[in-house]
Amino acid sequence: MELMNGVFRPYADSFVIFFIDDILVYSRTEGDHVRHLRIVLQRFREEKLYIKFSKCEFWLNSVAFLGHVVSNEGIRVDPAKIVAVRGWMRPISPTKILSSMGLVGYYRRFVQSLSTIAAPLTRLTRQGVDFRESDGMIAFIEARLSLVKQIRSEAGFVCPRRAS
Known part of the structure; x- marks a missing residue:
């Protein structure tokens, strides 16, 4: 580098x-x-x-580069990463949640209100939290679906090319 x-x-x-x-x-x-x-x-x-x-x-008119698709319209999340988020398995430990949130954090500029969406997941990383707790698991599933939806639709191209 x-x-x-x-x-x-x-x-x-x-x-x-x-x-x-x-x-x-x-x-x-x-x-x-x-x-x-x-x-x-x-x-x-x-x-x-x-x-x-x-x-x-x-x-090329568009190219996959560092987890993004770059084109003359701007930058978009690589669809393969959306598939990865959609395929998340139910977490079994704080480490698994932190790993998932690492990927989401990388794309934070594409997700509106990420901290609000991720708050229930962050709470699950605290010591002594029972992962079998249904509220936590429901929050995980809702957060995953919300992230996929926002990355796919609302975010679109958020880094437009510079104007002349």
Whole structure:
């Protein structure tokens, strides 16, 4: 990450996003995109860094990147993550709840009133709480359904591209 940060710092959040060894190059126009790709590929050459062509994808209208789907319309939660939330099993320990809430927390900007929805789940992580308690389990199921619904419908694209 530090290496990529040094190599692409001047372009970070202008037209390049990177995380460890994943790079996303984005542009407003086709001409800009050609220029941006040339800059990125030239930086790789200058720094003697190699990319595996079979792992590269070019000229995509949308791309899955770090758990999101990025397109010219904005950023959306990756549908595979929605499937993961929908498939949550009933928690059997505070650790399982915290694990589930970690994924939800990653997508917090897509879920309105997340702290309110998650409050019953947070209470289940307290020491001495009986997981067989029906109120807690009902809260878990309601929270899961609410999260899936909000991530799928209300959130939509919440990170629109910048206007010219």
